[in-house]
Each structure stands twice: as C-alpha cells, then as structure tokens.
Amino acid sequence: MLTLEQLTDFCQKHEIPAFRAKQIAHAIYQEGVESFDDITTIPKPLKKLLSENLQISTVTPTAQEMSGDGSTLKILFKLPDDNTIEGVLMQFKDGRRTVCISSEVGCPLKCKFCASGTLTFKRSLTWEEMADQVIFFSRYLRRQKAEVNHVVYMGIGEPFRNYDNLMKSLKVLMDPEYIGLGARKITVSTAGMVEKIRQFADEPFQVNLALSLHAPTQELRQEIMPIALRYKLDDLMDAIRYYVDKTKRRISFEYVMLRGINDTEKCAKQLAKLVKGMLCHVNLIPYNATDIPGIEGSEKATIKRFQEILEEAGIPATTRVSLGQDISAACGQLANKAQKPFATKK
Ligand code: SF4
Known part of the structure; x- marks a missing residue:
C-alpha cells in the first residue's frame, strides 16, 4: 500500500x-x-x-480456493518476509460482499476451538499488510463491476494486540482517497482485551465492535479461551458497558456453538442473564469442522433452541449464515491451507 x-x-x-x-x-x-x-x-x-x-502492494496472492457454490474465495497471501496469511471474500445472496482479513501471522491466543490458533505465532501485521488484503479483493471485484461493501477483522489474529497498526489501517480503509468504506461497514472483532475495548470506545469514529464471547461464565470461558485467565469476565462486561454507553452503538456478541461444551439450555439462560438490558445482539455461529480433536459443532436443533431461549428472554439473536465451509474459509477455520496456485482472471 x-x-x-x-x-x-x-x-x-x-x-x-x-x-x-x-x-x-x-x-x-x-x-x-x-x-x-x-x-x-x-x-x-x-x-x-x-x-x-516501490511496491504497489505488500501482499502477494500465491494460492486460492473457491467454494463449490462460488460464494467464497479464500486467498493465501505471501508477505514481504515470506510469511503467509489468509484473507477471504464472501459474496452473500443479499448483495453483501464481505472481506474478512487477518491481523497477525498466526495467533498467540490459542482459543481451543480455533484452527488459526494452532498456527505458530510469528508477528503482527503492518497496517499496509492489513489494508492491502482489502485492496486486493477490491481490485478482484472491480473486474466483476462490483465492490467490497463490508470488511471484518475476523481472520487470523487478535486485532487489538496490534492497536496502532489497526487504527492506521482503519483510517485508510475509510479514506475516500483509497477505499472510502463507511465506518459502519467495518467490524473489528476482539477476543476481549479490556483496556483496548475502552480505548476503542474513545476513538472518534463509528466502526463496529464484536466481542468473541463464546461462554457465559468465567469458568467455562477460561476453559476454552486462555485469554480469559488474564481478562476476567466481570471486567470484560464492564468494558463492554463502557463501550455501549460511550458510543451508543450496539455490541455484537459472537458465540460459537460447540457440542456439549457451551450449547446447553443452562448456558443459554446464563448468557441471557449476562447480556440482559444491554444494547446488543448475539450472533450464534455454527462451528465449522476443523482437525481439532474433541471439538464438534452443535446440532441444528440445539442451535435453534439456544436462539429461542435468548429471544424469549428479550435478547436479539441470530444464527450466522456460514459460507465457505467446504474450503475451510469459515469462521475459526483459517489455517493457511489454500492450495491452488493463484491465477489472475482479467
Ligand atoms: S478465535 Fe481469534 S483470538 Fe482465538 S485463536 Fe482464533 S484467531 Fe486467535
């Protein structure tokens, strides 16, 4: 960039x-x-x-995978130091064209259910490397007379560990000189770094925030997300309340549905109690198969019941439409496995 x-x-x-x-x-x-x-x-x-x-871009596409239905394109990018990351374009039927980008090479947070967490952490990305993933997909779509209309920082890595570069990349994505994406079309997802959530709340823009919550209690959360040992759930929820009060923006709670781990009716009730009264939305994420032993996705009926319990308690909740499962491009599946050589189609 x-x-x-x-x-x-x-x-x-x-x-x-x-x-x-x-x-x-x-x-x-x-x-x-x-x-x-x-x-x-x-x-x-x-x-x-x-x-x-000079180099126009800091990321070079080297391999690709397209899902069978053509909705999802996963690209393996090589960085200037030969490290690799993945970025994904998802084209939804409702016209959303969402790019999911990585913020680090590997992820040190090691959430138990996440394929990206199994990659060795090497380093955080520069702001150019983050922005260039979006610019790549923007060029790709331009050839189809279309454009990127959403960006989510939900690929490999924890964006708040790399706060300054994250901020710089957001600024260029929003700048009409470059991509010109509206702040409300961008979502940053964090696993829960309390002090950064507060800092983000104080930023003068309207970029969305999503919290990867994934468990309704401290005990369960620290079992599946080691970051919870450092940031306690009570402090995390205080920071989220600060974010909502300060920005008047809705927070999205991401909740991956893991069979027999966090998907019981008791968990649904605990979650409803935890977020009750907050300007929020719960996004239930069907778990996508990975090679991680002992971790499986919940049954469809279980997810449906979980959502009903939340809704009965007055909590807005949806179940995410998951694209790209067949090419391991869905949530929690990114593990630098795209294999077909990248070929530019003019
Ligand atoms: S879920 Fe996010 S924070 Fe956790 S290991 Fe995966 S990439 Fe890292």
Missing part, C-alpha cells in the same frame, strides 16, 4: 512534479491498476523508476 504522502515524498526526492503523485494514487486506488506499467497517464521512464523502487 502506497499512500499519497509516500508518493509525494518519492516524487519530491526524485524531482518529479507533485501532480504525478496524485495521478499515480488515482490510478492505483480509483482505477485499480495492479502494476505501475498499467498506469496510462505517466511517462515510461517514470513507470520504470517506480517499478524499480
């Missing part, structure tokens, strides 16, 4: 008129060119100079 400032500095350093920086940025972000050679408004020597010194 190259910002207008970086391009302006480059032009200044090489004694190139400043208007060229704007032309280059316009070609990259408004026209979606993939290489400097494709920019029609600049002279050849400048194309050469740019190609020799």
